[in-house]
Amino acid sequence: MYRTIPVRARFTSEENAFWLDQCQHASSLINCAVYHIRQTHYTRLQEMDNAYTTYWRADELRCSWKTYQCNSSYPELDKVLKDNPHYKGLAAQAAQQTLKSVGESITSYNGLVKAYYKGEVDRPSLPKYRKKGGLAAVTFPRQALSFKDGYFKPSISKQTKPELIIEIKLKLPDFIDSDWVKQVTIRPCLGEFMIDWVIDDEKKPIKVNPNLDYSHAWSFDHGGTNWLTGVSTRGKSFIIDGRKLKAMNQGYCRLVAKYKQGKPDFYWDSNLNRVQRKRNNQMRDAINKAARFIVNRCLNDKIGNIIIGWNDGHKVGSDMAKVNNQNFVPIPTGRLIARLKQLASEYGIVCTVVEEAYTSKASFLDGDSLHKFGEKPKDWKPSGRRVERGLYKTATGLLINADCNGAANIARKVATQLGVSLVEVGRAVLALPQRYDLFYRLSQSYRRRCADGLLALGAATV
Numbered sequence: 001m002y003r004t005i006p007v008r009a010r011f012t013s014e015e016n017a018f019w020l021d022q023c024q025h026a027s028s029l030i031n032c033a034v035y036h037i038r039q040t041h042y043t044r045l046q047e048m049d050n051a052y053t054t055y056w057r058a059d060e061l062r063c064s065w066k067t068y069q070c071n072s073s074y075p076e077l078d079k080v081l082k083d084n085p086h087y088k089g090l091a092a093q094a095a096q097q098t099l100k101s102v103g104e105s106i107t108s109y110n111g112l113v114k115a116y117y118k119g120e121v122d123r124p125s126l127p128k129y130r131k132k133g134g135l136a137a138v139t140f141p142r143q144a145l146s147f148k149d150g151y152f153k154p155s156i157s158k159q160t161k162p163e164l165i166i167e168i169k170l171k172l173p174d175f176i177d178s179d180w181v182k183q184v185t186i187r188p189c190l191g192e193f194m195i196d197w198v199i200d201d202e203k204k205p206i207k208v209n210p211n212l213d214y215s216h217a218w219s220f221d222h223g224g225t226n227w228l229t230g231v232s233t234r235g236k237s238f239i240i241d242g243r244k245l246k247a248m249n250q251g252y253c254r255l256v257a258k259y260k261q262g263k264p265d266f267y268w269d270s271n272l273n274r275v276q277r278k279r280n281n282q283m284r285d286a287i288n289k290a291a292r293f294i295v296n297r298c299l300n301d302k303i304g305n306i307i308i309g310w311n312d313g314h315k316v317g318s319d320m321a322k323v324n325n326q327n328f329v330p331i332p333t334g335r336l337i338a339r340l341k342q343l344a345s346e347y348g349i350v351c352t353v354v355e356e357a358y359t360s361k362a363s364f365l366d367g368d369s370l371h372k373f374g375e376k377p378k379d380w381k382p383s384g385r386r387v388e389r390g391l392y393k394t395a396t397g398l399l400i401n402a403d404c405n406g407a408a409n410i411a412r413k414v415a416t417q418l419g420v421s422l423v424e425v426g427r428a429v430l431a432l433p434q435r436y437d438l439f440y441r442l443s444q445s446y447r448r449r450c451a452d453g454l455l456a457l458g459a460a461t462v
Contacts, residue, residue, distance in 0.1 A: 074103030209348025219411030309356030
């Protein structure tokens, strides 16, 4: 299974100057490739009949080229730019990888052109130029790397060797085997360099785990103060606290506002780089801890399904007032779902994402009907209602946790398709969820016990 492990680089001043030069060459090479693409594309359009069109947009008359697919490709770019000074400033395979990324952008553009004429997307645009003097990532495939004494040595172009440095080394992290490494990328990130180790540890996703019961599931509803609320078909429930995550985002917003006060909109400096790096690390840490905690619960309870409620694009254009937007929109739930899918597949757990429309309004205990977004009948009304923040009252007057009610309804949406029974989900499960704090409550001893349990489970599976 391929995966990417980012590690913060700790270069000497000499190494830092070398990688700065390489990243500048990569950025300039991308601009040269984009220039060639645009020039050849518009030259081709000029030679065509009726390639220029006039049209109305709103109340304005506009003129432009019609949208056609681009015929440029990576082999053409590699042939044309082989003598480019920026191409020669990089190692040959690193330059080829840079041009391949531009070729992938062309392929993506051509796919969007097809979707555009089907009315599925807005009008696409050709790849744009990067900022002059900017930095771009430099990628080395395994063939351009040699390994010796715990270090990988990437290839260096002949033009760069006498000017900057004779030899460059990249220390391999202790937890990565040298045979696993397939690609290494050096990328600029907020005033620093990151090393992305692309590895293949030869682990394959497990389709069916004999130690898990696929007739049971954990269902999750996401929010702000209660980041994730889970309800199990085995009669358990818990809440992953989101208050610490909200405080982190609020602190980040305050610092950004402080450093940008009285400055232009696009102002950025080293202080903002530091604040952004810290916030990104905090979010990444929270995502990994939450994903690992959920997968551990599934393995401990021998549950083979994870169900998550999620509506694509629901954060775009969110209008919940300034404070609520700041507390809800920056929470990286989408990234958590992606991480859960990756981690769950390693243990044979099936992760299902469900459209969650009307799950918070409908009453689970009363068996209210659930509809997809936009398909709700005009005369439909829920049996219960939310009486307070976090408290739901059913038609019979029972009080349950509102988020647990939503999580149970999310499971009910796909219970038939997954063959999951909800018989054990009752009022007691929905009323008293246990709250967990990812940053304080989950002690190091708990993580060690989980790690030992996972090792034992892996040995039993093999």
